[in-house]
Amino acid sequence: MAGAVQKDNKIVALYPMTKFYIAIAFAIVAVILPGIISKAICFAALNVLALASGIYKIFAKRVKNSVGVLFIVLVVIQTFFAAGDTILFSFWIFSAKLEGLLFALKLGFVLANIGGCLIWFFAITTEKDFVLALEKKGLSSKASYVVLSTLQMVPVLKKRSETIMNAQRARGVETEGSLLVRAKVFVPTIVPLVLSSIQGTEERALTLEARGFSVETKSTHLYDIEPKPVDKTVTIITGLIFILIVVGRIVLCLI
């Protein structure tokens, strides 16, 4: 699960769905706005939003590692290998083309905006809160169980895989060296990991039955979150701005 989120920040303290609507509206606006510059401005605004939410460090790191890498490769591939007539410069057998570069920048900023919105959203919302909010919107309790228990299971299995690998090392199995040597470690690590986990499912299934998992009564929530008046205001304002931009964009097309 995501680490402690600072709920004293006003943006972070919003109801998950409110933040989710902001993220979606922002991403759509970034897609429909014309030109590279407007998309770049969008991305700058997103950075400001992340800064204001007090999670800039984590935001920047995740953006860099995901969309950032993609952006660079994208620019290289499109500039040098896409078809185009306007040659910017050439070296050896390569020639950089303006059409490719522009296409890459446009697509790159669209991706950076969409990816950035989602990264921002998950950096300021715990999965637990988001799943709970979705459950209140009608997500089945079984689906929410699958998501929550997966998030719990990943670190447990990760830790176990490390234990198994360390045990292999202690027995003298090489985990470094040629590709074949390394590949040979994979199977004896993953197989016992899966086996021990699957064999526990029978008892866990009975445990869940014993805790009323399949009972069809409407369940209560001990840990609960509710939208506040400010959430309504923020949602309405977001909606209005969103409609304004969309209408503006359509009008711009028609003129």
Place this chain on the structure above:
Amino acid sequence: MATRNKGKETFSLMVILLIPIAIAINIVGGQLTSLLKIPVDLDMIGVILVGTLAGPIPAAVTGVLTNLINGIMDPTWLPYAFCSFFIGISSGLLSKHNMMNTIWKQVISGIVIALVATVTATPITVFFFGGSTGGGSSMIAAGLMATGVQIIQAVFSVYIVTECIGKLISVFVANVIIRVLPERTLVKYRFGEKFIKTSNK
């Protein structure tokens, strides 16, 4: 009683509990390949395992959820949920038609799944991400492009090779796991009986 005959439904409790484990296996498998610096993706073993044991729909759910959960940290995973969906469906259907039982059928299944993965992933990479496949394979794709190959063909060629290797290994690992699962566990899943050698029936 409500639990009666629930054992083989598409989403029995056993399947609901298998999905989180399978997703965790996908994620840990993916991390393990990068830790061991193995150059193929082995992040769909859980999906193939669920497909082989429990059928196409649970496997598709496992695949899509794997991408959504990975997408929390890295949103570039999200569009590929489309591929994972079809990898799940195809592995489930292959198992339904007894294509996971013998080693030769597994080889064919591995190639079929690899084809499905390639056909679904190529358009996403080309049209969503402008040809950037991500990771080390980007370099190979770029190298191909430098020799004058079209972007879409370069991406397709890289995928078909890496996917064939990756999915063959994944199908193989999933089947190794199924072989060692006890019979009493296997019978709880829809296609489990296909993998029990000494049936008393």
Place this chain on the structure above:
Amino acid sequence: MPYIDIKNVTYTYPLVKEPCIKDITVSIEKGKFYAIVGANGSGKTTLCNIIRGFIPGFYQGEMKGVVELEGKSLEEYTLGELTSKIGYVFQNPFNQITGARDNVYEEIAYGLENLGVEVEIIRKKVEEVMELTNTAYLADKNPFELSGGQQQRVAFASILALEPDIFVIDEPTSQLDPKETERVFDIIDKMKKMGKTIILVEHKIELIAEYADSIIALEDGRVVKCGEKHDVLSDISLIEKGIALPQTVLLADEFRRRGIPPKEKIITKQEMIWQLKQIMGKSNAPLQA
């Protein structure tokens, strides 16, 4: 009328030819503590699953006979009714963590949430059972990060919170150290004093001799002896059936063979000490070291 009535139950697991439970008929009285003993593979866990209603539903296979709870067949109860009537604790502590919640407090509350109990009542009950099981200090911890013994106590707390009348407990201490075993038996003892009906599978026979009321001894899927604990455990022939007996019983038997017959059936240490004091008091002979 017996509380739980198991009538001529025979059960065969899927894919197996031989039945695991063979024509078992046992009556369970309300408020009593029953221990099920027997060698490995004698059908103890299977019998538990039958009483809880997991067999044949969850495990499939073929079951003959009927299990009645308060005069009504288990099959006539809904899942919710069974959950609130019969609680179940297993052997493996890790597998009893649901994975649905990320702290112990909410983990214990999870069953009550599923049953739709009001939040205020949930809090009250959770705090009560935390007190009872000594888990309050773990409230904010992630259940997956606890030790086996702690997880087992959380499992007990989670079931206790649902306030079932019957507890089916399957080898709760087999993976625990002596200290944690003691804590678990302490909890079971408290449950007994609360008037709960307890059905426990356990290998630690000395603890059974001390805490249980009645014993059901199984061999190869059949009940070989069933009744009050003194009557069952003083039967030396059970050893041949793969059932361990308390050291005290063996000692008493040894005494009997050497011509010092104990007056009562002796199965616990305390009883043995008392008996020895009686003998010493009469004969005035010093106890040989």
